[in-house]
Amino acid sequence: xxxxxxxxxxxxxxxxxxxxxxxxxxxxxxxxxxxxxxxxxxxxxxxxxxxxxxxxxxxxxxxxxxxxxxxxxxxxxxxxxxxxxxxxxxxxxxxxxxxxxxxxxxxxxxxxxxxxxxxxxxxxxxxxxxxxxxxxxxxxxxxxxxxxxxxxxxxxxxxxxxxxxxxxxxxxxxxxxxxxxxxxxxxxxxxxxxxxxxxxxxxxxxxxxxxxxxxxxxxxxxxxxxxxxxxxxxxxxxxxxxxxxxxxxxxxxxxxxxxxxxxxxxxxxxxxxxxxxxxxxxxxxxxxxxxxxxxxxxxxx
Numbered sequence: 001x002x003x004x005x006x007x008x009x010x011x012x013x014x015x016x017x018x019x020x021x022x023x024x025x026x027x028x029x030x031x032x033x034x035x036x037x038x039x040x041x042x043x044x045x046x047x048x049x050x051x052x053x054x055x056x057x058x059x060x061x062x063x064x065x066x067x068x069x070x071x072x073x074x075x076x077x078x079x080x081x082x083x084x085x086x087x088x089x090x091x092x093x094x095x096x097x098x099x100x101x102x103x104x105x106x107x108x109x110x111x112x113x114x115x116x117x118x119x120x121x122x123x124x125x126x127x128x129x130x131x132x133x134x135x136x137x138x139x140x141x142x143x144x145x146x147x148x149x150x151x152x153x154x155x156x157x158x159x160x161x162x163x164x165x166x167x168x169x170x171x172x173x174x175x176x177x178x179x180x181x182x183x184x185x186x187x188x189x190x191x192x193x194x195x196x197x198x199x200x201x202x203x204x205x206x207x208x209x210x211x212x213x214x215x216x217x218x219x220x221x222x223x224x225x226x227x228x229x230x231x232x233x234x235x236x237x238x239x240x241x242x243x244x245x246x247x248x249x250x251x252x253x254x255x256x257x258x259x260x261x262x263x264x265x266x267x268x269x270x271x272x273x274x275x276x277x278x279x280x281x282x283x284x285x286x287x288x289x290x291x292x293x294x295x296x297x298x299x300x301x
Contacts, residue, residue, distance in 0.1 A: 008291045015058035015075070016051050018068060022076040026129055040110040040118035041125075045083040048101035052224070052296070053078040053190060057198030059288035060213055063279075066201035070135040074146070074197045077129040081154050081190065084122035087115050089163065126150065138201070146197055153193035162186025166252065174253040180222060182253075187228070188221025195220075195289075208281075215278040216289060223271035224296050229254040230264050235300065268297040 023045055028038040054075030061071040090097040090105040091112060098108050107115035130147050152158055162185030169182060195217035199205055233256050255264035275293045279286050 005287075005291070008288055011059070011062070011288050012055060014068075015055050015071075018058070018072040019051060019054040019075040019079060020046070022072040023079060026073075026076050026125070026133060036110065036114055037117055037121060040106055040114045041122055043109060044087050044100075044106045044115075044118055045079060045122065048103070049079070049083075050299075051075075051079065052292070053082055053194040055292060056191065056194040056217070056220075056289070057201075059286075059292055060195045060198035060217075061201045063213070063282055063286035063289060064199050064202040064205055064209060065285070066198065066203075067136055070138055070201035071198055073129060073133045073135050074201055076133075077126040077150065078190070078194050078197065080122045080126040080129065081150065081159075084119040084126075085154075085159055085163075085190075087119035087122070091115065094163070094167070123154070126154075135201070142200060146200055149193050149196060149200075153189040158185055158189030158193075159187075162189065169253050171251045172253065174258070176258060179253055179255065179258060183222055183225040184218070187225040188218060191221035191224055192217035212279050212281060213289075216275045216293075219271045219275035219278060220293055220296060223268050223275065223293070226255045226264055226268040226271065227297050227299060229256055230261065230268065231300070233261060272297045 027042055027045060030039045030042055032038050057075045057078055058068075058071045060066075061068075061074075086100055087106045089095050090100055091107055098105055100106070103109075105115075106118060110118070127147055127150070130143060130150065135143070154160065156164075162182055165182040166186055169178075174182070192214065195213050196210070199210060199213050232254065255267060258264075259267060272293050276290055279289055282289075
């Protein structure tokens with residue numbers, strides 16, 4: 001992977017520190033009643049993960065001059081939604097994975113019932129964060145738009161709908177349009193929303209800039225899933241922090257299965273370039289978005 005420029009490395013560290021601090025503050029204490037539930041929530045969210053969605057929110061916000069305080073709050077809400085989805089995806093009734101982020105999945109550590117409840121609680125906490133957390137004078141209309149955007153991205157027309165399509169596709173052969181429709185919902189919707197939520201933290205967001213960022217998020221969301229499919233074939237369990245080869249074992253439709261490994265890599269490169277082209281008119285403040293797009297298609301975990 002191309003080395004990260006020093007200024008972008010500083011951006012990444014600052015953003016991750018901000019979201020970790022916000023999550024520590026906004027998650028219920030591990031000792032708060034009911035303690036086991038709150039421990040399971042914290043276990044699933046803290047101490048691991050690449051934080052791609054928070055990084056995208058912060059990068060989009062930086063591109064349009066949004067205050068960091070607001071971005072930290074939005075990033076925390078996004079990570080709560082993402083963690084909830086991982087808890088539920090790992091359950092025996094879904095993908096039946098025992099590892100997540102290099103440690104036992106939440107249902108292996110706390111039992112299925114507590115894991116389901118932890119996921120439910122994290123989902124609702126995300127919306128409470130957007131509704132109530134201090135975002136430095138952000139007006140109510142903007143908060144309402146954020147809540148609506150995240151609800152759509154996470155629900156039946158987004159991530160959850162994509163998971164339903166995924167489950168129905170097991171054992172079937174999909175064409176490329178069907179595969180991309182599934183992943184636009186399952187993975188792409190929340191990534192796309194992450195970019196827009198970060199941008200909405202700005203005081204002013206011109207329509208042309210919002211459209212450019214939305215297109216960037218759409219292409220990047222698909223690129224992320226293509227690379228995920230590639231890594232499921234080429235990565236090890238140790239590298240990935242979850243069971244390698246799980247998609248093939250479950251007979252799931254994937255980009256490498258449909259296009260071949262070389263074709264999947266070419267598709268990831270095409271989507272990366274389309275994402276970069278979408279924000280060509282933005283200045284150097286959007287460089288973290290450009291770096292993140294490259295990172296997504298070059299990552300090894």
